[in-house]
Amino acid sequence: xxxxGLIKHIIIVGLNIRQPQIIGMGFMLDIQSxxxxxxxxxxxxxFVLSQLSTGGAERVISILANNFDIRGYEVHLxxxxxxxxxxxxxxxxxWTKFPSISxxxxxxxxxxxxxxxxxxxxxxxxxxxxxxxxxxxxCAFKNHVRYITSMRNDPxxxxxxxxxxxxxxxxxxxxxxxxxQTSEIMDYFSNSVQKHGYIIKNPLxxxxxxxxxHKEKRIVAVSRLEPQKNLFMxxxxxxxxxxxxxxxxxEIYGEGSERKAVEQTIQRLGLSNNVVLKGFQKKVxxxxxxxxMYVCTSDYEGLSxxxxxxxxxGLAVVSTDSAGGGAREVIKDGVxxxxxxxxxxxxxxxxxVWLIENExxxxxxxxxxxxxxxxxxxxxxxNEWEKIMNGxxxxxKED
Numbered sequence: 001x002x003x004x005g006l007i008k009h010i011i012i013v014g015l016n017i018r019q020p021q022i023i024g025m026g027f028m029l030d031i032q033s034x035x036x037x038x039x040x041x042x043x044x045x046x047f048v049l050s051q052l053s054t055g056g057a058e059r060v061i062s063i064l065a066n067n068f069d070i071r072g073y074e075v076h077l078x079x080x081x082x083x084x085x086x087x088x089x090x091x092x093x094x095w096t097k098f099p100s101i102s103x104x105x106x107x108x109x110x111x112x113x114x115x116x117x118x119x120x121x122x123x124x125x126x127x128x129x130x131x132x133x134x135x136x137x138x139c140a141f142k143n144h145v146r147y148i149t150s151m152r153n154d155p156x157x158x159x160x161x162x163x164x165x166x167x168x169x170x171x172x173x174x175x176x177x178x179x180x181q182t183s184e185i186m187d188y189f190s191n192s193v194q195k196h197g198y199i200i201k202n203p204l205x206x207x208x209x210x211x212x213x214h215k216e217k218r219i220v221a222v223s224r225l226e227p228q229k230n231l232f233m234x235x236x237x238x239x240x241x242x243x244x245x246x247x248x249x250x251e252i253y254g255e256g257s258e259r260k261a262v263e264q265t266i267q268r269l270g271l272s273n274n275v276v277l278k279g280f281q282k283k284v285x286x287x288x289x290x291x292x293m294y295v296c297t298s299d300y301e302g303l304s305x306x307x308x309x310x311x312x313x314g315l316a317v318v319s320t321d322s323a324g325g326g327a328r329e330v331i332k333d334g335v336x337x338x339x340x341x342x343x344x345x346x347x348x349x350x351x352x353v354w355l356i357e358n359e360x361x362x363x364x365x366x367x368x369x370x371x372x373x374x375x376x377x378x379x380x381x382x383n384e385w386e387k388i389m390n391g392x393x394x395x396x397k398e399d
Contacts, residue, residue, distance in 0.1 A: 042074045048130040051081040056305045057131050057152045062087035063203050067382040069093050109134045120145055127389045133164045136171035150179040154300040154324030155188045177388045181303040184325030198388055202303050203381035204312050209289045211314035217248045220291040222284055222306035225256030232265055233297040233345045239269045240349035245356050253278045289313050293355055298322045299342055311369035316355055316362035336368035
């Protein structure tokens with residue numbers, strides 16, 4: 001289908017339109033022109049991502065979009081995969097859903113690229129923010145926008161194709177700014193990237209509940225059931241913990257490709273009565289806020305949102321010192337949490353038992369962890385992003 005023909009079937013969500021509607025291009029432009037007239041002096045930001053289902057990047061972009069809308073920016077969002085949404089957007093955000101595109105992947109990428117480039121021009125976007133490799137610099141080039149991208153995982157373990165690696169390099173070199181979650185991840189890249197690199201941790205939502213001093217005998221993990229998360233390490237460690245403390249339960253919140261393998265491991269280790277797979281849960285923080293501890297066993301991470309939110313609730317946290325360096329940048333071992341070596345389930349079980357047997361220490365660590373609420377508040381982190389959007393001072397790494 002020709003580009004102009006495809007655009008006629010774009011889905012628009014936002015403003016006062018409660019449900020997605022397939023509408024004509026003329027009507028879409030009419031809606032946008034009326035909206036823009038109300039915000040004529042506001043800078044325009046466009047976010048592009050595949051979808052708004054569960055995920056760290058999706059959560060960060062939803063927070064940024066809502067916050068900048070409240071600050072008076074005209075915020076646009078484009079998604080192109082039709083899945084249920086896990087995050088709520090402010091009504092005034094202009095949300096455009098591209099329909100599915102037939103043909104091979106090359107055709108799909110090229111068509112979306114043309115559509116995004118046209119959208120940037122037609123709507124006179126000032127700042128373009130995307131974490132997508134295929135729709136980065138190729139969409140910003142000669143479009144007179146400030147293009148900002150970000151590295152969301154440990155690059156040593158990022159499973160990218162040759163083309164995706166090429167595009168990532170192109171994007172990072174020619175972007176106006178590249179946001180990294182940790183200094184370890186930024187150090188992986190060349191000086192040509194680091195010279196416009198910034199380190200900004202993930203923002204914490206404003207509505208995180210706080211631990212109310214009633215600890216239940218539950219150990220919790222919030223994680224996609226994927227190889228990166230190494231939940232088998234957690235299950236092996238908990239097998240030891242449950243023999244010493246049989247009244248404790250392990251609850252794992254999340255879904256993923258390894259669910260069947262995790263279920264089989266639970267049965268094999270004889271943990272069917274002590275481990276519960278909770279699946280994906282909305283408002284998960286309200287369900288874990290009174291747990292005894294939170295455990296993260298990832299082999300590698302950018303910076304775990306679930307870990308940050310557990311600390312912000314005041315839970316005692318135990319995490320692997322995963323590649324990417326996110327955990328060690330927020331956890332001071334023995335002060336506001338516990339770090340353990342990657343893959344060492346025996347050491348993990350010892351630390352979990354130690355925290356159970358020393359409740360005062362667990363409570364003290366949780367209180368120290370609470371301090372992260374102010375450092376990574378939504379407002380504080382969005383201030384840092386806003387500086388970058390407006391060409392603010394570059395982050396300088398300490399010696």
